[in-house]
Amino acid sequence: MKQTGAAQTMDMAGAPEIHKPTNVLRWFGVAVVSVICAWIVYQILFNPGFQWDIVGTYMLHPSVLSGIVQTIYLTILVMVLGIIIGVLLAVMRLSNDPLLAFCSHSFVWFFRGTPVLVQLVFWYNFGTLFPMIEFGIPFDGPKFIEIPANVAISSFTAALLGLGLAEGAYMGEIIRAGLMSVDDGQTEASKALGHRPWQTFWVVVLPQAMKAIIPPTGNQVIGMLKYTSLASIVALPELMHSIELIYARTFETVPMLIVAAVWYLIMVSVLTVGQHFIEKHYSKGWRRQEQVDG
Known part of the structure; x- marks a missing residue:
């Protein structure tokens, strides 16, 4: 029998057994990754430049903890403001009024098109343009x-x-996409039941749109937690600014940056777990529907 590709042998029942050739490239990749991981672990454990003793000293430093509180507080307020603005922009964009749609589109175009760092510096220097x-x-x-x-x-x-x-x-576009994912028949059914437009939006459309809105919103929250570090440019005492003040005084830059990185990883991990459970909650009906359709 002519054999091609993989080698063939006969088992006890007479059926051919196929032995796949060893994937040399896969094992080579495993070896390379293992060496890289071992090198990283070695550096973390034995490189004196990390200065883990200093990292441990400042992990619970009062100014660092104060910066964490400020970071969380700012993140919450920014997301609340962003969601409120996003809902308004999405409703305006989907309305039949061309003026409202134009205003919404212009707002999104401008604030998505300019860097956040530029906007922060502009607002911080707003007094030079309008003293009063x-x-x-x-x-x-x-x-x-x-x-x-x-x-x-x-x-x-x-x-x-x-x-x-x-x-x-950004939230305006996320919410708009979520609202557009709801079938138009749901709106028509709500109108047939005598619901007012605001009732149709809040009771029928928005709850169904949540399963499409929650995942990207969770990503925005996690991203915003890290973007708050940009506020250090305007001397806001959030986590990154607190870290900068310490290493500007002690010249221990690397260990202080490790402190910041560890705390950001902790906060992001907590948010990721929370996002998982929220997504699981809003996807219950969708999963049941998938099982029925399957």
Whole structure:
């Protein structure tokens, strides 16, 4: 019998057994990866440059813990602001009013098109453009409220506006995609039941859109937790800024960056677990439907 490809032998029942040739490239890849992993572990354990004693000293340092609290607080507020803006933008974009759709599209175009770092610096220096924030009749009309920009736009406010407005633009597109994933028949059925437009949105459309909105929103939360490190540019005392202040004083740059990396990994891991359970909750009906269809 002519043999091609894999070698063949006969088993006890007379049926041919196929022996696949050893995959040399796979074992070579395993060897390379093993060597790389061993080298990384060796460096982590024995390279004195990591200075693990200093890392352990500063892991629970008061200024580091204070920066973590500020990071979490800023992340929560930015995401709340971003989701609120995102819902409004999505509804405006999907409305039949061309003016609302244009305003929504323009907002998304601008804030997605400019770097977040530029936006942070702009808001932090807002006072150079408008020294006074005034509310009243436009142009040369009387002003009812006047607030110095340096008072109204603090480091925290600049970070909240810079990150929140940009996040709102991204969340607007995420929520819009989620709403568009709901079948139009659901809206028609809701109208047939006599629901008002706001009831159709909040009771029928939005809950069904959540299974498409939650996964990318979870990614945005995790991303925003890390993007808050950009707020160090406006001297906001979040985690990264706290780390920078310490190593600027002690010149222990690498171990302090390891402290920051470890804490970011811890926070991201917690958020990842939370995202998993939230996704599992909103995908229950979808999984049941898959089983029925299968």
